Amino acid sequence: MFGSSGSRVLNVINISYIQSRSKRVWVRKPLGSPMAKSKIFRITPKPVLPEDEKAEIKRLFDNYKNSMKSIRHYFFEQSLKQAESGEVAQMKHRLEDQEHERLMEENRLENEKTAMLREERLKIQAEKTQQNVLASLIKKEGEAKLHKIQIEDFLTKQMSTPFIQAENIEKAIEDALANPVNFNFALDLNGYVYRGKDTSIDTIPEEKRERLNSN
Amino acid sequence: MIIMASALPTFTKIAKVIRLNRHGCTNRPFYHIVVQKTKDNQDGPVIEQVGSFDAMPNNKNEKLVALNFERIQYWLSQGAKLSDPVAQLLGLSGFLPNHPRTIIQAWKNRREPPRERKIEAIKGIAPPLDNPKL
Numbered sequence: 354m355f356g357s358s359g360s361r362v363l364n365v366i367n368i369s370y371i372q373s374r375s376k377r378v379w380v381r382k383p384l385g386s387p388m389a390k391s392k393i394f395r396i397t398p399k400p401v402l403p404e405d406e407k408a409e410i411k412r413l414f415d416n417y418k419n420s421m422k423s424i425r426h427y428f429f430e431q432s433l434k435q436a437e438s439g440e441v442a443q444m445k446h447r448l449e450d451q452e453h454e455r456l457m458e459e460n461r462l463e464n465e466k467t468a469m470l471r472e473e474r475l476k477i478q479a480e481k482t483q484q485n486v487l488a489s490l491i492k493k494e495g496e497a498k499l500h501k502i503q504i505e506d507f508l509t510k511q512m513s514t515p516f517i518q519a520e521n522i523e524k525a526i527e528d529a530l531a532n533p534v535n536f537n538f539a540l541d542l543n544g545y546v547y548r549g550k551d552t553s554i555d556t557i558p559e560e561k562r563e564r565l566n567s568n
Numbered sequence: 569m570i571i572m573a574s575a576l577p578t579f580t581k582i583a584k585v586i587r588l589n590r591h592g593c594t595n596r597p598f599y600h601i602v603v604q605k606t607k608d609n610q611d612g613p614v615i616e617q618v619g620s621f622d623a624m625p626n627n628k629n630e631k632l633v634a635l636n637f638e639r640i641q642y643w644l645s646q647g648a649k650l651s652d653p654v655a656q657l658l659g660l661s662g663f664l665p666n667h668p669r670t671i672i673q674a675w676k677n678r679r680e681p682p683r684e685r686k687i688e689a690i691k692g693i694a695p696p697l698d699n700p701k702l
Contacts, residue, residue, distance in 0.1 A: 378609075413668035420665045425644055432645035 582607050586643060587651035588621060589614065597623050601635065601654055603643050618643070621657060633657055 402410075436442055517525045537550040547554060582605045589610050592598030601619035604612070619635040626632065635658065644650075650658070652669065659666040 410668065410672060413671060417665060417668050424664065425647075428641055428645035429647075432642065 584615065584643065584646070584648040585651060586618060586640065586648050586654050588653050599623065601657075603639075603648060606649075616643075621653075633661065635661055635663070637663055 535549055538546055538548045540546060584603055585606050586601065586603050588599040589602045589604075590597055591600055599621040600614075600617050601621060602617050603615045605615070608614075616639065618639050619633065621634075622632045624631070640658070640663070652667070655664065656667040656670050658664040659670060
């Protein structure tokens with residue numbers, strides 16, 4: 354009459370459909386329907402409780418709620434304790450410990466393997482570095498020797514050049530005054546050099562001309 | 569077609585309740601004390617049955633109640649709520665403190681005069697039916 358279906362289908366957790374044949378449950382009067390004629394002028398008597406009774410009821414309920422709260426908390430704690438100490442938990446702990454030991458053993462073996470490899474690698478590296486160092490030392494020694502030889506050559510060269518010492522100075526001055534050096538020269542486009550400041554081209558015959566040498 | 573809330577995959581937590589499920593026949597109720605999700609109907613899927621309550625007194629004038637205290641304790645520890653009748657029964661059994669309703673009902677019963685009965689009172693282990701409310 355009010356528009357709901359007669360039968361319902363129940364879905365259970367593993368999704369199998371079970372048909373329910375129970376009666377339709379009356380929940381409430383539909384919202385749009387009018388008030389029944391027998392109930393239009395009805396005034397329901399309000400239930401009056403004396404104050405002390407209300408207080409007593411409140412006291413009872415408060416005490417009950419308090420005790421229920423504490424009882425629930427106590428049950429919860431007990432369940433936690435039981436979970437920790439129960440057989441299932443113990444077995445779990447044992448299995449976990451075994452697993453831990455196995456993994457630690459595995460880790461140790463792996464570490465050993467890698468340690469051996471590492472040692473070999475380090476040995477090889479050490480040898481290489483040793484060889485490198487030796488080679489570089491030898492090289493440096495050789496270079497030092499070369500350097501020494503070069504320095505000696507240079508020194509001998511310098512010593513062999515005719516420096517003017519304190520004894521030679523007067524002779525050197527006389528020589529210099531006696532042999533003046535003229536740096537003036539001119540070049541020809543044909544590649545001939547004419548030395549001296551005041552030499553003119555006409556005075557020198559063709560055969561005696563100098564050729565400019567690139568020294 | 570009405571789909572039950574517990575059948576769809578819910579990711580919100582639905583609270584669990586310990587309450588009475590009416591079984592039995594017409595004019596002969598028999599209640600199972602049962603752990604269910606709040607959203608489920610009375611005749612819907614049940615997580616666990618935790619006792620029974622026969623509302624009709626037997627020929628020795630007893631109303632028989634069965635309660636599995638261990639499992640009730642477990643479900644209370646997991647946060648299940650109690651419906652009023654179940655709380656009253658547990659209080660009367662001694663597992664929990666007495667529900668205020670039992671006490672209130674008791675003093676109201678003592679106040680009112682006994683009403684006229686059509687059926688004769690059964691004599692047996694329990695005291696005779698003086699009290700109108702029982």
